[in-house]
Amino acid sequence: MLYINNLTKNYGSFTAVNHLTLHVPEGDLFGFVGPNGAGKTTTIRIVCGLLRASGGTVKIGNTSAAVGSKEMKRLIGYVPDFFGVYDNLKVREYMDMYGSMYGMYARDIAKLSDDLLELVNLTDKREFYVDTLSRGMKQRLCVARALLHNPKLLILDEPSSGLDPRARVEMKELLKNLHSMGKTIVISSHILSELSEMCTSIGIMNGGQLITAGRIEDIMQQLGGGKRLHIQIVSEMEAAVRLLKEQANVRVESVRENEIVISNNGTDEEISALIGRLIQNEVVLTGFYREEGSLESLFMQLTGKTED
Amino acid sequence: MKNKFFTWQEWGIIMRIHLNPIVKKDLQVTARSMRFSWGLFAYEAVLVMAFLLAMAAIQSQSDSIYSDNNIYSYLIYLFPVLAVSQVCIVALIVPIITASSISGERERQTFDIMLTTCMSPFSIVIGKVISAVLRILFFVVAGMPIMALSFVAGGLSWSSLFYFVLTIILLSVLSGSIGIFCSALCRRSITAVILSFAFYFVIYFLTFVPLILKMLWSKAERAGESLLFLLFNPFVFFEEFFMQIMTGESLFGMEGSFFSKQQVGFLTYHLSQGKAWMFLSAACIFMLSVLFMAAAAWKINPMHSSAGKMRK
Numbered sequence: 299m300l301y302i303n304n305l306t307k308n309y310g311s312f313t314a315v316n317h318l319t320l321h322v323p324e325g326d327l328f329g330f331v332g333p334n335g336a337g338k339t340t341t342i343r344i345v346c347g348l349l350r351a352s353g354g355t356v357k358i359g360n361t362s363a364a365v366g367s368k369e370m371k372r373l374i375g376y377v378p379d380f381f382g383v384y385d386n387l388k389v390r391e392y393m394d395m396y397g398s399m400y401g402m403y404a405r406d407i408a409k410l411s412d413d414l415l416e417l418v419n420l421t422d423k424r425e426f427y428v429d430t431l432s433r434g435m436k437q438r439l440c441v442a443r444a445l446l447h448n449p450k451l452l453i454l455d456e457p458s459s460g461l462d463p464r465a466r467v468e469m470k471e472l473l474k475n476l477h478s479m480g481k482t483i484v485i486s487s488h489i490l491s492e493l494s495e496m497c498t499s500i501g502i503m504n505g506g507q508l509i510t511a512g513r514i515e516d517i518m519q520q521l522g523g524g525k526r527l528h529i530q531i532v533s534e535m536e537a538a539v540r541l542l543k544e545q546a547n548v549r550v551e552s553v554r555e556n557e558i559v560i561s562n563n564g565t566d567e568e569i570s571a572l573i574g575r576l577i578q579n580e581v582v583l584t585g586f587y588r589e590e591g592s593l594e595s596l597f598m599q600l601t602g603k604t605e606d
Numbered sequence: 607m608k609n610k611f612f613t614w615q616e617w618g619i620i621m622r623i624h625l626n627p628i629v630k631k632d633l634q635v636t637a638r639s640m641r642f643s644w645g646l647f648a649y650e651a652v653l654v655m656a657f658l659l660a661m662a663a664i665q666s667q668s669d670s671i672y673s674d675n676n677i678y679s680y681l682i683y684l685f686p687v688l689a690v691s692q693v694c695i696v697a698l699i700v701p702i703i704t705a706s707s708i709s710g711e712r713e714r715q716t717f718d719i720m721l722t723t724c725m726s727p728f729s730i731v732i733g734k735v736i737s738a739v740l741r742i743l744f745f746v747v748a749g750m751p752i753m754a755l756s757f758v759a760g761g762l763s764w765s766s767l768f769y770f771v772l773t774i775i776l777l778s779v780l781s782g783s784i785g786i787f788c789s790a791l792c793r794r795s796i797t798a799v800i801l802s803f804a805f806y807f808v809i810y811f812l813t814f815v816p817l818i819l820k821m822l823w824s825k826a827e828r829a830g831e832s833l834l835f836l837l838f839n840p841f842v843f844f845e846e847f848f849m850q851i852m853t854g855e856s857l858f859g860m861e862g863s864f865f866s867k868q869q870v871g872f873l874t875y876h877l878s879q880g881k882a883w884m885f886l887s888a889a890c891i892f893m894l895s896v897l898f899m900a901a902a903a904w905k906i907n908p909m910h911s912s913a914g915k916m917r918k
Contacts, residue, residue, distance in 0.1 A: 346722050347722060347908060348721055348722065348908050350910075366907075366908065368724045368726075371724050372724060374722065376722045378718050378719065381715050381718070381719055382714035382716045383714075383716070384631065384635055384714070385635065385639075386635045387631065387634060387635055391631070391634060395627050395630065395631045396719075398625075398627035398630070399627045399723035399724060399725045400723055400724045401724055443719075447724075
């Protein structure tokens, strides 16, 4: 659906986005992750036609339209990180205005905005002034506005920033709903736990470069840093550490008083065999458990590596 | 299925010609604000004051010993007094409205969303200028009863009133386009307002510079064709308009004046015949407005300008 090829953005001598190549498949809920200044917002703004790229190409679907052209704008629904609303404008009029800006007919706008307001749970606020809505409601209204022209790709830049926990949950549910309807969604966020719950794939950026992209499980599998095994040991600690270090695909992460933490990307059978080997070498175990890899640990691991 | 005159597809295109969404939104938002109502009240108050002052002046003039005691012969001067008052107010209000239009959208953080819609930068600029002109028309219409007094009492024709409204629209378009250009240039509304008044100053006074230079430095006795620069000057345009309305003559053809046949150049003299100067000047001012609007549209287009600047 979204093809970004060799995208570069320079501000004088500073490179904000450095030869970024990325593909987001149709129907994906793609999470764009990265620390502040990683180049996520710059990339999003270029895709939405709000910024001119220094180099590279952006393509959506099968269209060959240029970034910033009407054709391209019709394919994208954009929800920015910070946005304002107009005073003295009702929710219905707000939707009507943006529908007209996409050249839609009044009767289509009326019908679609009713459906979308129902989807974002704002039907009862139709006649309310936009500036009287809460931050969460405004955010949901902005999503409804972005969907009004039925775009193929929905791009949200930090949609949860400034929202209270309840509004965040509502926003997450809304995005999950949209994903289940088959929309392709690109979302940038700092709240990694939220992204890991809803995204099908992610792209991690740092220093203007894409470090990795793909399905979360695949990335964790590739890096091997995702699966951690905690082994509680009563005796023969040194022998256990020595034995573990000798194993292929095993990295000893930490050794505490009676616990060794290792990371490996082996299958369940391989882990079982590894435990068996420890027991055969007379290491006395009291237990072991596998820690599921989190997006946070993966993110820290990847961005930490790059900074080093 | 085909209609007699148009295909259904063509009818569709015709029906799609709708009001610019920015105009509609701006008018909705403006009409609901108290500031607009107070603005109308202040406008009416200023016009009534100007009317009363003019009447007092006319009364004192007709009472003087030099007067022929016919007050009606002076009532025609109500028109320039009220018209100039309106023009001054419009020239003051429109840049304030438009200079904060783009920068105001930026400050409100609504501009990015607007740019991601299918509206072209030029449609956005046009929408902003039209909404400013329409708001000014509210003021002009509200001031119509007072203006009408000068026509009824002063004996001017109703077509003059119509032409006056057209000139007000022209001035609004020029002021609006200057304001929107400055708004596109500046991030802050207050800076845009100040800059648009600076541009005003430049247009009003810079067009006199060739004439002044010619008269001072070359010690020429004739203004010659340097007067052609004044085609772009709204002040001179209004002078010409008032002359045409009140005397039926052109400012540049008056015998004995600085702009007489002997003083002006060949081209200027021939342009001053009839209403040619007035219409040509109107066309020049309109062209200048279009240039400002095009520059504003270029400036706000993310694919053209400011692309190298980093957002703070």
